[in-house]
Amino acid sequence: MKTFDILYSVLRYIPSAIRMESIIVGLAIHIPFKQYSHFYRIKNTRRVASFDDEYNKDFFHMIMEGLSYDLDYSHEEQFEYLFNDKKKRFTDIQHEDFLDTRISYLANEFQFSPIESLQTSDEKVKKDLKNLQRMYLYYDRPKSERITKTEVRNLLSKQLNSYNLAHITKSPKIYDDFGGNNLYDYQINNSILIKAISFDYKRINQLSTELKNIIYDLKQLNTSNISKIILTRNDNLESLPQKQKLAFDNFEIKIKNIEAAKKLKIDLIPLSELERTLNQSKS
Structure with missing residues (x-):
């Protein structure tokens, strides 16, 4: 089964350079092989308006339209557009740096994340594209259609596979105190542990229990051979209920305390920053 990469970048809207609070408003996708x-844009713009009380609807719409103009292309359209300029504008569609050239000009209020890659195949590409939309444009969908934690782990797996890492172990043999559960999803080069977590629990009690377990397990972990732990979390935290936001803030504080006590680097990041974080580990 032939595999190929989906390249993607997440667009965040940051209305204040001082507060640096952000909301995800788009997802840029590029598949060179295909x-x-x-450019998938946010549909529920009321969320943007409630996030920023100085939201300029016309300016926002202009940016979204511009990105669609720069990014929307399918090889299957080539004959339809044979006699206009669209095919000419996308002569570099097969180039690996196509996406970077199309999004690198944005800054200030609108910022794209570093480009990530996801390994897929002809049989799975449609599902993977759908799951990326469900992951990053999470609140555009009804609750029954939102991405699950298992599907997030699936994306994590595909993303790691696309990096062509030399030494990667799935479900490393690091168990909880009772020997029943694998605590981490992946181990890289025997020194980096990766675990996918979520803050999007409907019930605060469930979230509280999971975060307490993670903190306890981190404290008990034998770190003699471990240099870094990466906890990949869901994006869209700006829309969490207040109690879940408070839990996230408290969790970050406790992680910092564990880092200091164990002299261990722990990164709590969205999935869209995974490759950059791994590259930082090499330097």
């Missing part, structure tokens, strides 16, 4: 590119 000569395909698309």
Whole structure:
């Protein structure tokens, strides 16, 4: 089964350079092998308006339209657009740096995340594209159609596979105190542990229990051979209920305390920053 990469970048809207609070408003996709590119924009713009009380609807719409103009292309359209300029504008659609050239000009209020890659195949590409949308444009969908924690782990797996890492172990043999559960999803080069977590629990009691367990396990972990732990979390935290936001803030504080006590680097990041974080470990 032939595999190929989906390249993607997440667009965040940051209305204040001082507060640096952000909301995800788009997802740029590029598949060089398929000569395909698309910009998926947020549909529920009322969330943007409630996030920023100085939201300029016309300016926001102009940015979204501009990105669609720069990014929306499918090889299957080539004959339809044979006699206009669209095919000419996308002569570099097969180039690996296509996406970077299309999004690197944005800054200030609108910022794209570092480009990530996800390994897929002809059989799975449609599902993977759908799950990326469900992951990052999470609140555009009804609750029954939102991405699950298992599907997030699936994306994590595909993302790691696309990096062509030399030494990667799935479900490393690091168990809880009772020997029943694998505590981490992946181990890289025997020195980096990765675990996917979520803050999007409907019930605060469930979230509290999971975070307490993670903190306890981190404290008990034998770190003699471990240099870093990466906890990949869901994006869209700006829309969490207040109690879940408070739990996230407290969790970050406790992680910092564990880092200091165990002299261990612990990164709590969205999945869209995974490759950059791993590259930082090499330097």
